[in-house]
Amino acid sequence: MLKVFGGRVVKKFCGRRLYTVVGHDKLPAIGVNVQEGVNVDKRTLASAERKQRTFTDRSQLKYARRLVVKLGSAVITREDGIGLALGRLASIVEQVAECHHEGRECIMVTSGAVAFGRQKLTQELLMSLSMRETLSPSDHTREDAGSILDPRAAAAVGQSELMSMYDAMFSQYNVKIAQVLVTKPDFYNEETRKNLFCTLSELISLNIVPIVNTNDAVSPPMYIHDDSVVPGTGKKGIGIKDNDSLSALLAAEIQSDLLIMMSDVDGIYNKPPWEDGARMMHTYSSKEQVQFGHKSKVGTGGMDSKVNAATWAMARGVSVVICNGMQEKAIKTIISGRKVGTFFTDCPSNSSNSVDVMAENARTGSRVLQQLSPVDRASAIHTLAELLVDKQDKILEANNKDLEEATKGGVAKPLLDRLSLSSGKLKTLSIGLKQIADSSYDNVGRVLRKTKLAENLVLRQVTVPIGVLLVIFESRPDSLPQVAALAMASANGLLLKGGKEAAYSNKALMELVKESLASVGAEEAISLVSTREEISDLLSMEKHIDLIIPRGSSELVRNIQKQSQHIPVLGHAEGICHVYLDKDADPVKALKIVRDAKCDYPAACNAMETLLIHEEHILGSLFTDICNMLKKEGVKIHAGPKLSSQLTFGPPPAKTMRHEYGALECCIEVVKDMDDAIDHIHKFGSSHTDVIVTENESTAKKFLTSVDSACVFHNVSSRFADGFRFGLGAEVGISTARIHARGPVGVEGLLTTKWILEGTDHTAAEFNECKRTWLHEKLPIN
């Protein structure tokens, strides 16, 4: 039978197996030069391919071609320690089968025979219970009767059961499996050892997934640790202590790229987790020293044994990930490059600029910035502003590289425009930065409230930075210095995550930011996160990041709002703005405001999407004039259901009243009166910006009070909802959230407060005992 997988074809030809590289290979052979279509003997290829180093980075894990998956018994048994976690097991089989079909060569090392066997033996035990015992109300199948059973007997019973389960499951995906049982002496006897690896190679080339287990029926599950030299190899072996070391040995011997060890813990810690400051490691490099003592609940091997096995395998060129098997789709997630579990690599560079470290540095950097005088902070921004002009050649050169690649990739014109920098753009940017610097003196440490609580006891509420911000921005590289300047002006730490398309420009600009920060000794306060980092990983760093600001399409914002579970997101996903033309609207003003609200810049979030018209206007000239004006401007009109029902030949009906057209397109609906308009706005709006046009002051007042949106306007175009127009200086974003900042947000949105209390020796008890009295006297701020 011939089997196609992942673009490579294994031809079974007269007993010799050959590899053909057919192109479109999803999993390119690293380090081997094979011409397309040329047949290569497997052995040649294998030795040519032999990597000397592990993958340097998680993003490379998708290239893993030979994969060992080790399942601890904690993964196979349920949380109660007795039953089998069939759902989890089946899901792992599903993922291994998928990897297999993608062209990866998979080997499973599995525990679980004892658990399976126990289940069966318990049942037998039940059959031999007395009548009285059986009639008692407790459920014997759930009790720990099983624990008294001999694990060797249980293993003997369970192994066949386990394999038949694997067989049944894998056969659903057309994957053939084979059972390989090993004991320790198999590795020490040269012949059995050789046989074993030959068998495994043979099975793999036959496109079969070997399922390996220690032969628990003949040997106790826990072996004696032994680091002696493996006979016939001259190499120092890893003692086959348990399935952890077995999987490491196998992975190294068969030259696997990746070993995934699944247990019931999330990964390893840089200290035992009960110690202060312990944290999960996402990447463990060979240079690092860790202490560990984390024991998993079930299973023979603790975390020590896993880490030993992993480092042993890593030293032999196998990348290892230790992860929690309880996590859904762990294998696929790991291969996709997400930060699940701990990744073992011998590439040392990775850990120093890991995001965790960057974020911690950003927090420290923020504290350094905070302690600077406002003049020093402003001077750093001025330095950056000057560097933008002085080093423009370097910036534009980098920008050109991005533009070239984008052009090659066939990127659309508007995106190219956003991506491109010019001498003029940099000049304007530089001027903007100087403005941010000049208005920054009062940002941090401003007193907002001052109260004399009692004699000699004064409380001040002062502004302080929020902490560490994560700004995610698309295409526009000019965002980078702007956001960096805002962070400096507010003494915040900052992580920046830019798009791939602007990678060169961002890198060049970041160098200037670092240079300007270094001038005040706060180099680490701002960092550029690698484009390889997964956004979803960043969004789960709630211990390190205090606020996320996505700057880009509403698609991006919506996505991030949805994914971020514990870090607040500043922004708005939708701008469904309404203009309501009241009964008492001035027709000239109405025409003027509607035109501006819709046509000035239709793609903006503060452009009008729905026009609400008082029913008295429908039969008058205002409605006709508005429609004619909109038509003339090229605006496509949709009618709301009420308007549709009133007109014989009206515009086509709107599919929904809750839609952001973001183009020369809008919806018109008729309303009975102002209250009806307000109801409509509350029902279909996005609480962004809503406008009333009326000459009736009391109607206007009621509208302004009642409409529950971030911005509510009277006789003004909705387009004024903007930080610059509001006089807030540089705009951080527009927020439709109700907590923290709302509406257009300036630097103030990057600040929070702290309370400073100064006394002489005040204690709470003195006030309880009436030895001192409360004054609570409001003091002037200056």
Place this chain on the structure above:
Amino acid sequence: MLKVFGGRVVKKFCGRRLYTVVGHDKLPAIGVNVQEGVNVDKRTLASAERKQRTFTDRSQLKYARRLVVKLGSAVITREDGIGLALGRLASIVEQVAECHHEGRECIMVTSGAVAFGRQKLTQELLMSLSMRETLSPSDHTREDAGSILDPRAAAAVGQSELMSMYDAMFSQYNVKIAQVLVTKPDFYNEETRKNLFCTLSELISLNIVPIVNTNDAVSPPMYIHDDSVVPGTGKKGIGIKDNDSLSALLAAEIQSDLLIMMSDVDGIYNKPPWEDGARMMHTYSSKEQVQFGHKSKVGTGGMDSKVNAATWAMARGVSVVICNGMQEKAIKTIISGRKVGTFFTDCPSNSSNSVDVMAENARTGSRVLQQLSPVDRASAIHTLAELLVDKQDKILEANNKDLEEATKGGVAKPLLDRLSLSSGKLKTLSIGLKQIADSSYDNVGRVLRKTKLAENLVLRQVTVPIGVLLVIFESRPDSLPQVAALAMASANGLLLKGGKEAAYSNKALMELVKESLASVGAEEAISLVSTREEISDLLSMEKHIDLIIPRGSSELVRNIQKQSQHIPVLGHAEGICHVYLDKDADPVKALKIVRDAKCDYPAACNAMETLLIHEEHILGSLFTDICNMLKKEGVKIHAGPKLSSQLTFGPPPAKTMRHEYGALECCIEVVKDMDDAIDHIHKFGSSHTDVIVTENESTAKKFLTSVDSACVFHNVSSRFADGFRFGLGAEVGISTARIHARGPVGVEGLLTTKWILEGTDHTAAEFNECKRTWLHEKLPIN
């Protein structure tokens, strides 16, 4: 064989099956009187138990004793529509087996034969491909070759495969299964119909799980819909159109309590989901009218067919839940009472006071409150304050009931104290409420910023309520009127969720709140959520709730912070406060402040947990004096690692430096200097409150600037971190978050802002075209 399940025993005795109620029955028989130990014939029991009504409430679902689980093919097949979702299937088997072992009688109605068969046939197809086809780089097993296969043939091939899979999986849990294949005529022929249900009853009483499927090999998967009378019953039948109607019919005929229909949609909508304002229904009562048209991706039956089947079954006393089978542990979650999918009940009362409706009313109510004058809002609070005193008899009567039940339950003294109300407590509460009322005039609509953007264009930033708050509080019923008053004072809508232990008191107090709200026409602004509502369900209502305030133990706060994913939580989980005694500390002040910080009220979050001492004091008298004082006060001392290493006979070492003792217990550590103290605080603190004791002003200044906590004090006890002491009036909570409010939070923490812009006819275009000019002139607020 005898089988024990859930306390009931089925005895197989000479061919007759008898039920014995043995007591400790986890699933009590509703509506049947059976004495303990008395044998009852099954048929008698079955008819006596026959319920006339469905469960009225999700919390009753845990009593479901006979359960039909229907799996749509969308659940069994993978998202790509081809492969099998083995992981999901196994997890469902796991849950059904668990239900079975809990003593529930389970029947499965399953699709999937066609999908299983297709997989197998595709493989056969592959075998008959030509050499050329096989060598092409695409993977045939993943292509839609299967779709050309005859579904009847596929079903024939797949059914046995499907059953052997179920058999293999269920046997892991010691559950025996049986296959029952049905076709439409089986239900019309009286004899086959009777046989069918006899067989099912027999299987169930034999403790076997029947797996039912339509016999797709002989009949096409889609039957003609038919509502004719079922022969032999005189009842109008439901046409056996598909597995949806089949499961409904089975559930009704075998008198099942609960039918769970799993597909790939979350439940039903009150409108088709593409329409504006559509929302998922969590409860569908027989009185409701819904429109639906939601089609699931795979499978024959759309949402119409499911809802028809569900309402048909509901009318026959079967509770139904339609849910998304992709959700993890759906069956167990539904049985535990969580709001997953749509629950069908014929009890109409449920929907009107569902939490969704309450929350929507709270939002409307908040808007009503907002439009009231401050005087009216204050008057409502005054009314409440008076009612608390006037109606104290009624309140205390209700409170007594709670106290009685708590005493019966053997509740500890401190909890009883918190639970109990008294005439005096109500009086104090009433005075507090009046203070809230009197200071409320300036809360809403206060102008924070006023800018003249241009000629005749004035911008104001004014305070508005946040929207809808959810306050979760434990035991103390006095929290209820206090929180209600704060919400009224800030015009917020409010959902209150109290503990079960104070149910009577809370209900009585809520009536008074409603009465006072009714006096200003805002009755719906505040509601008490039923104690039955699951907190986790409330935390997922991000569309309805804007802010969550947990008031209770740090355990409660931590839990809610962890669970709430998209709604901000105001509060603090930890208060690890430090006092640092500087080199230049005044010894007398130091002693005084440390004593107050630790001993005034050790359980408070603002009590000191760690004392940091400058190393120069260790050998002097201050250290000895402090230790003696603490010992005298009964404080248990733990030593930090550095202190431990410096003393020969010191206090026992602290297990961790990051611990909130909350009792007369603290940790002492030595630090090199102030910078070392700051590092320690940043590393181990919780950013709550930290204190320096020093006479050196410049050291103090640096500490106050550098320590990044919500409250930083100089020469003052940490106990001052409190809303009342800060002069903020009523305290909403203390926040250690960095977004929104920070530190002690008063009513201001319940407010946000909106921007009001008033002009004459201003458009953005005019400014771009320089016809108007920006002024951005700051105006005085009054």
